[in-house]
Amino acid sequence: MDKPLKRVSLTSSGGNRQRIEKEKFLEELKENLPKIQSDVVNLLKCCDKVNDATLSLSMVFMTMFTTIAHYGLASNTQTLDDISNLFQSHLQRSGSNSAWQIKELETIMISFSKIPSLLACRRSIPHLYSILSVSLSLTNIFISLIPSSTFDNTQEADQKATSVINQFLSQIQTFDYDVLDLPYFTGSFHRSLSENLDGSWTYKGVNFTGVIQIGIPPETIKTAMRQGRSPPRVYILTSRLFKADINFAEVEFPIYFNYFIQKGFLIPKYRVTMIGTEDQLSRIKTSFQESVFGPKQEDLYPDYDISQELKDTGYAIDFKKERSVLAVKDPKTGDMVNNLDVFADFTSFKSRTTGPDNEVRELYIEFEMDNVKIKAVRTGGLLQIYENEVLTGIIEENDESSKYEKSLRKEQHQITPVSASQLKTAFEPPAFGVTFIGTSHGFDPKGRTTGFIIWINGFGVLVDPPIQTLEFLSEYNIPAKCIQKAILTHCHSDHDSGLIRQILEGQKIELYTTKTVHESYKRKVNAMTGVKYGIEEYYIYQEVKIGEVTDIHGAQFEFEYAFHTIPTVRFKVSFRGKRSISYSADTCYDPDLYKQLVKDGILTEARQKRLEGFIFDADYIIHESGVPPIHTSVAILNDLPEEIKKKMAVVHCSGIPEFVEVDLNKKVTAPSDQDASGDSYAKSEKIKKKVTNLLIPKI
Numbered sequence: 001m002d003k004p005l006k007r008v009s010l011t012s013s014g015g016n017r018q019r020i021e022k023e024k025f026l027e028e029l030k031e032n033l034p035k036i037q038s039d040v041v042n043l044l045k046c047c048d049k050v051n052d053a054t055l056s057l058s059m060v061f062m063t064m065f066t067t068i069a070h071y072g073l074a075s076n077t078q079t080l081d082d083i084s085n086l087f088q089s090h091l092q093r094s095g096s097n098s099a100w101q102i103k104e105l106e107t108i109m110i111s112f113s114k115i116p117s118l119l120a121c122r123r124s125i126p127h128l129y130s131i132l133s134v135s136l137s138l139t140n141i142f143i144s145l146i147p148s149s150t151f152d153n154t155q156e157a158d159q160k161a162t163s164v165i166n167q168f169l170s171q172i173q174t175f176d177y178d179v180l181d182l183p184y185f186t187g188s189f190h191r192s193l194s195e196n197l198d199g200s201w202t203y204k205g206v207n208f209t210g211v212i213q214i215g216i217p218p219e220t221i222k223t224a225m226r227q228g229r230s231p232p233r234v235y236i237l238t239s240r241l242f243k244a245d246i247n248f249a250e251v252e253f254p255i256y257f258n259y260f261i262q263k264g265f266l267i268p269k270y271r272v273t274m275i276g277t278e279d280q281l282s283r284i285k286t287s288f289q290e291s292v293f294g295p296k297q298e299d300l301y302p303d304y305d306i307s308q309e310l311k312d313t314g315y316a317i318d319f320k321k322e323r324s325v326l327a328v329k330d331p332k333t334g335d336m337v338n339n340l341d342v343f344a345d346f347t348s349f350k351s352r353t354t355g356p357d358n359e360v361r362e363l364y365i366e367f368e369m370d371n372v373k374i375k376a377v378r379t380g381g382l383l384q385i386y387e388n389e390v391l392t393g394i395i396e397e398n399d400e401s402s403k404y405e406k407s408l409r410k411e412q413h414q415i416t417p418v419s420a421s422q423l424k425t426a427f428e429p430p431a432f433g434v435t436f437i438g439t440s441h442g443f444d445p446k447g448r449t450t451g452f453i454i455w456i457n458g459f460g461v462l463v464d465p466p467i468q469t470l471e472f473l474s475e476y477n478i479p480a481k482c483i484q485k486a487i488l489t490h491c492h493s494d495h496d497s498g499l500i501r502q503i504l505e506g507q508k509i510e511l512y513t514t515k516t517v518h519e520s521y522k523r524k525v526n527a528m529t530g531v532k533y534g535i536e537e538y539y540i541y542q543e544v545k546i547g548e549v550t551d552i553h554g555a556q557f558e559f560e561y562a563f564h565t566i567p568t569v570r571f572k573v574s575f576r577g578k579r580s581i582s583y584s585a586d587t588c589y590d591p592d593l594y595k596q597l598v599k600d601g602i603l604t605e606a607r608q609k610r611l612e613g614f615i616f617d618a619d620y621i622i623h624e625s626g627v628p629p630i631h632t633s634v635a636i637l638n639d640l641p642e643e644i645k646k647k648m649a650v651v652h653c654s655g656i657p658e659f660v661e662v663d664l665n666k667k668v669t670a671p672s673d674q675d676a677s678g679d680s681y682a683k684s685e686k687i688k689k690k691v692t693n694l695l696i697p698k699i
Contacts, residue, residue, distance in 0.1 A: 200213060200214065200215040200216065200217050200220060200223075200248070201213070201214040201215060201395055202214070202232070203385050203393050203395075205369065205370075205372070205387070206387055206392045207370075207372045207387050207388065208369045208370035208371075208372040208374075208387070209370055210230075210232065210233070210234075210369060210370070211229070211232050211234075212232060212234045212235070212236060212369075212374075212376075212385070213232040213234070213235050213236070214235075214236045214238060214383060214395065214397075215236075215237070215238040215248045216235055216237070216248060216249055216250050216251055216254060217246055217247070217248055217250060218246070218247065218250045218467040218493065218497040218498075219250075219253075219442070219449065219467060219497075220250065220253070220254065221253045221254060221257050221442070221443060222442075222443070222444070222445045223445075225443075225445035226445040226446075230262075231254060231257050231258070232254070233258055233262075233270065233271070233272055233273060234272075234273045234275070234367075234369065235251070235254060235272065235273070235274055235275065236275045236276070236376060236383070237249055237274065237275065237276035237277075237280050237281075237284070238397055239378065239381075239397050241280060241283065241284075241528055241529075241530075242528060242529050242530075244504075245500065245501045245504040245505050246501070247497065247500065247528055247529075249276075249280070249283075249284050249287075249528060250493050250497060251272075251274060251284050251287075251288055251344070252288060252291045252292070252492065252493040253442050253443070253493060253494070254272055255271075255272045255274075255288070255343050255344045257443065258270055258271055258272045258344075259271060259272070259343050259344070261443070264343075265328075265331055265342075266331060271343065271344055271345060272343075272344040272345070273344065273345045273347055273367070274344055274345070274346050274347065275347050275348075275349065275365050275376065276346075276348065276349065277348065277349050277363065278348045278349075281346045281347075281348055283527040283528060283530070284346075284527075284528070285340055285346065286523060286524070286527035287523075287524045287525075287527050287528050288340060288343075289340060290491050290520045290521075290523055290524040290566070291491055291492055291493060291524070291566070292328075292340070292343065292565075292566075293323075293327075293338065293340075293566070294319065294323060294491075294520065294565065294566030294567060295319075295516060295519065295520045295523075295566075295567065297320060299516070299519055299520065299523075300319050300320075300516055300567070301514075301515045301516045301519075302316070302317045302318070302319060302516070304515055304516075305514045305515055305516055305545060305546050305561075306545065306546045306547055307545045307546060307547035307548045309547055309548075310546060310547030310606075311547075313606050314604055314605065314606040315547070315604060315606035315607055315610065316604050316606070316607065317561055317607055318602070319516075319567060321601075321602045322563065322597075322602060322603070323336075323565060323566070324336055324602075325593075325597065325602060325629070326563075326564065326565045326588060326629055326630050327565060330342075347365060347367070348365075349363035349364060349365050349378065350363065350364055350365065351363055351364075352364065361379060362377055362378060362379035363377070363378040363379070364376065364377045364378070372387055372388060373386075373387070373388050373389070374386070374387060375389070378397070381397055382394055382395065382397065383395050383397050429455050429458035429459065429460065429482055430455045430458070431455070431456075431457060431458065431575075432455060432456060432457075432555070432575040432576075432579055432581075433454075433455045434452055434453065434454055434455070434581060434620070434622070435452060435453045435455065435460075436450075436451075436452045436651070436697050437451045437452055437453065437465065437466055437468070437469055437472050438450050438451050438452075438466045438468075439649075439651045439652075439653075439696050439697055440651075440652070440653065440654050441494065441626060441652050441653060441654065442493070442494035444654040446654065447654050448466055448468060449466045449467070449494045450464065450466070450494075450495075450624070450651045450652045451463060451464045451465045451466040451469065451495075451498065452464075452622070453483065454573065454581060456552065456553035456554060456555040456573075456575065457553050457554050457555075458482070459482055459483070459484075459485070459553045460478070460482050460483035460485075461483070461485045461486065461487060461512075461552055461553065462483055462485070462486040462487070462502065462509075463486070463487045463489070463583065464487070464488065464489055464495040464496070464498075464499075464585075465486060465498035465499055465501075465502055466494075466497075466498045467497045467498045467501065468498070469498045469501065469502065470498075470501055470502070470505055480507055481507070484507055484508075484509050484510060485509060485510045485511075485512065485542075485552060485553070486499060486502060486509050486510070486511055486512070487511075487512045487513065487569075487571065488511060488512075488513045488517060488518075488521060488569075489513070489517070489562075489568050489569050489570065489583075489585040489586070490517060490564065490566055490567060490568035490569070490585065490586065491517065491520045491521050491524055491566060492566070492586065495586070496521060496524070499511075499521075500525055500529075500535075503535065503538050503539050504538065508538065508539055508540060509539050509540070510539070510540045510541075510542050511539050511540065511541050511542065512542045512544050512550065512552065512557075513544060513569055514543070514544055514545070514546065514559065514561075514567070514569055515543060516567045517567050517568075517569060518541060518543070520566070520567065522534065522535060522536055544557070544559045544569070545559070546559055546560055546561060546569075547560075552573075554575075555573050555574065555575045556573065556574050556575075557571050557572070557573045558571060558572050558573075559571045560572075560610055560614045562584065562585045562586060562587035562611075563587050563588050563589070563594075563611055564585070564586045564587055564588065564630060565630050568585050568586055568587065569585060570582075570583055570584050570585035570587065570614070570615065571583055571585075572614065572615055572618055579619050579620075580617075580618040580619050580620070581618055581619070581620045581621075581622065582614075582615035582616075582617075582618035582620070582621050582622065583615070583622045583623075584615055584621075584622065584623040584624050584632070585624065586624055586626075586630070586631060586652065587624065587631070587632060588628060588629050588630055588631060588632060589611075589623075589632040589636060589637075590628070590629075590632070590636055591612050593629075594608045594611055594612060595608070616640075616644055618647075619647060620647055620649070621644070621647055621648040621649070622648075622649050622651055623637065623648055623649070623650055623651070624650075624651055624652035624653075625637055625650050625651075625652060625653040626652055626653060631652065633660075634650075634653070634656060634657060634660055634691060634694065635660035635661065635662060635689075637650065637694055638660055638689065638691045638692065638694060639662075642692065642693055645692065645693035645694055646693050648693075648694065648695075649695065649696070649697050650694050650695060650696050651696065651697070653696065655696070656691060656694050656695065656696060657691060658690065658691060659688045659689060659690055659691060660688070660689055660691055661686035661687065661688055661689070662686055662687055662688075662689045663686055
């Protein structure tokens, strides 16, 4: 006897339950018994030997035909003919070779995933998959009743078929018809469950190494790293870029990871491939433009953003010149990169039309991975993957789930005077203080991305809320009415991805930032959401000026532009003239560099002075650290006076090294090899220097 076929099953992520009416199904099944029995007999005639594999295939025919007939899913004659032809072709194939191999049968079983796409236009996908799930479950019951034997004549085969069918009818009298609903998937598709999001999918290659990811939720890079695998290099955008309040096209960090960390700038094959429709690619390029290059020259408003009083001191800012210092350079020419296509391959689906009106029937794309020909086809709400022209996976894309798991870490960063653990037991907003939601960076699989709440007179102001902020507030019983204001520092996805959730899910918040940053955010989010009247209709914009004091909840905020790749605001807030908190935001703090840039005519002396001293006179300093030159190295922070370091909380990093390395000429440089955060640095002639009084906020 051949090796038995594994029991057929559908895996579901959960959802609403649907009930199939057993009595009606049984009635329909009995009415079709003559045809069912004939199919079984005909199949037995074709085979020298009956095995589980052959009869399981025949049962798939039977159950699908009866359920399809009963529920009218294929009332269209052409659709019925297509399905019948598909079944018939495999029936003929089953009789052509008595030594039918199990692996070959499994491939044929996967090809039945064509059926849902044929039926998709007839009835809702959730209903269809509930029916198919029941059909395959009944097939499992049927398989268990089949003996292995050889039949000498048609009469014996007919008797055995009748016996098996009667047993089957008896068994399904007690069958549980409650089945889990969406989503349906088969073949090599797997749910990609991250700590925070439920919604993306990965396809694991059958004949090639690696995966293809469908949907790009925020922090998807962290998900891959937590699972111990390298992030994918091929991404297929979902049919809708936004699901509920979650952006499923957060392309920024997957592109950065493959371009910078995987050295895509040197080895083009390591760059990301983004697959979508022409409209989708246009929209994500608009968003990515704002993140990687910042606003175009005509969309920068430095003169407007800066107060007249500050301009009278000689203060000015030239975003274009400053970006030329920090921007990505071509490794061959040294020129500043200004083309999005350098970072990733943006590949558009092709369309196949049908009918007199040239209606688009399906979208498809063909490419290669490890010399394997891949074809992705989107049709009827389904995405199908072929390898070397063999269908190896199918997934339904109409899954609406974008829920965050409620399993946030119990350990939360604590900052005096109020900590997350204190908030959870008895929430009392402090008069003035800070609670961190996260303190790490966008590539750290273990830490939550930096974001925090500043408390003022019992009310909170969110600063760059991370994507998990809503769950954090719920976990620690923080009322939404306590937090109705937010500050956006800049438009990188590790700083702005959580803001859209606050805007769409919570009360109508007030958003504080400069005109330059705000206009950039609007272009970015409007492109991704496609909202009709613009995202600004969903919140209240409060404009801030560089060099002017802005009152928020009775505290005085002063804003300043940091030194970063795109326009980024930082701030200092004082409360009752006694206590103050400052935040560096993402910045490259490097006094030696500033001096050189003044000589080069890139910075004014007034700009240099504020870059060097704006935040350091506060009582509590929140300062970022990361990979130079777009962030501040731990080595440079370690070179600050001890009295400043003692009042500093270091964020945007996953760890502080015990030692850093300093050039022999005393010029501070970045650590070599790898520091505690796993960041790589260039080597040079250095001496080690112990790190003192630099701490990430403790748990």
